[in-house]
Amino acid sequence: MTESPKKTSVLPSGGGAALMDPSDTLVLLLDHQSGLFQTVKDIPVADLRRNVEMIARLCTLLDIPVITTASEPGGSNGPLMPEIHQLACHAVYVPRKGEVNAWDNDDFVRQVEATGRRTLVMAGVWTSVCVMFPALDAKLAGYEVYAVVDASGDPSEMASRTSLARFVQGGVKPTSTNALLSELHRTWARPEAASLAQLYGLVAPNYAAVIESFQRAQQAADPKP
Numbered sequence: 001m002t003e004s005p006k007k008t009s010v011l012p013s014g015g016g017a018a019l020m021d022p023s024d025t026l027v028l029l030l031d032h033q034s035g036l037f038q039t040v041k042d043i044p045v046a047d048l049r050r051n052v053e054m055i056a057r058l059c060t061l062l063d064i065p066v067i068t069t070a071s072e073p074g075g076s077n078g079p080l081m082p083e084i085h086q087l088a089c090h091a092v093y094v095p096r097k098g099e100v101n102a103w104d105n106d107d108f109v110r111q112v113e114a115t116g117r118r119t120l121v122m123a124g125v126w127t128s129v130c131v132m133f134p135a136l137d138a139k140l141a142g143y144e145v146y147a148v149v150d151a152s153g154d155p156s157e158m159a160s161r162t163s164l165a166r167f168v169q170g171g172v173k174p175t176s177t178n179a180l181l182s183e184l185h186r187t188w189a190r191p192e193a194a195s196l197a198q199l200y201g202l203v204a205p206n207y208a209a210v211i212e213s214f215q216r217a218q219q220a221a222d223p224k225p
Contacts, residue, residue: 009186020146022184026117027059027066029091029151030102030124030131035078040125040153042160049081051151051177052123054202056087061192061199062184065115066091069102071130101133112138119144121180123151128163135172145172148180178203 007021032052037045059066066088070080085091094108102108112120120143124130131152139145147167154160167174175183181203185196201208 016186019183019186020119020121022062022064022186024117025064025119025121025184026112026115027055027064028102028112028120028122028124028134029055029066029068029084030122030134031069031071031077032081032084032123032125033070033073033078034081035076036125036130037078037081037153039155042127042154042157043150045153048125048151048153049083050202051148052081053083053087054177054181054199055123055148055151056084056091057202058181058184058199059088060090061195064184065117067094067108067111067115068092069094069096069105069108071096071100072098100129101137102130103134103137108134118142119146121146121148121175123148125153126159127152127154128159132163132166135167136170139171146175146180147172148177149174150176 007016008023009019009021010016029052032049037048040048056066058064066084068080068084068091070093071077073079080093085093092111094102094105094111096102096105096108099105120135120138122131122135122145127147127149131147135145135147149160149164154163164174178200181196181199190196197211201211
């Protein structure tokens with residue numbers, strides 16, 4: 001079992017000690033497939049897809065590696081949503097040989113290990129299976145594991161609640177898309193600030209209205225000649 005490296009993102013104040021280190025973070029997007037989307041009942045599928053798209057954009061913006069995989073994409077589960085690889089062109093797809101649990105696939109585990117990163121952020125469909133199984137196995141293998149619950153989906157509210165309880169019991173940390181964005185963002189004093197603000201508008205559409213209102217107020221206060 002390999003220990004996580006010392007976090008490079010901790011400030012002299014101690015800020016960030018309990019948060020993800022972006023330089024040690026790897027995102028795993030698991031089985032976001034068209035057929036499985038049709039079974040999701042615990043979150044509107046449009047919201048789920050938008051949150052996944054935001055994560056892909058965030059990983060591109062902050063240069064965070066992404067690994068994707070799909071279970072039986074030629075069958076009823078359907079193909080992986082194409083937006084992931086369109087928005088995160090650097091994402092690596094790992095095919096499986098029928099395994100339900102991605103962590104049962106040696107190629108997938110080797111790809112994770114090859115990144116050298118020990119903080120895994122997972123999302124997928126179904127939460128109770130496609131995320132749960134590899135998350136618990138990765139945690140047991142010594143990784144720090146987060147599950148993004150609103151970038152994942154399940155067939156029922158009960159399945160979602162049960163998944164959340166089992167995550168906590170197994171030491172997997174549940175999080176949300178908005179929290180992930182903020183945790184990796186950390187400060188507005190960075191060159192990507194304007195692009196990051198646009199991402200907040202994806203995970204919280206009302207925030208896009210806040211940005212627009214602020215921009216209109218600025219323009220009114222300082223009209224151009």
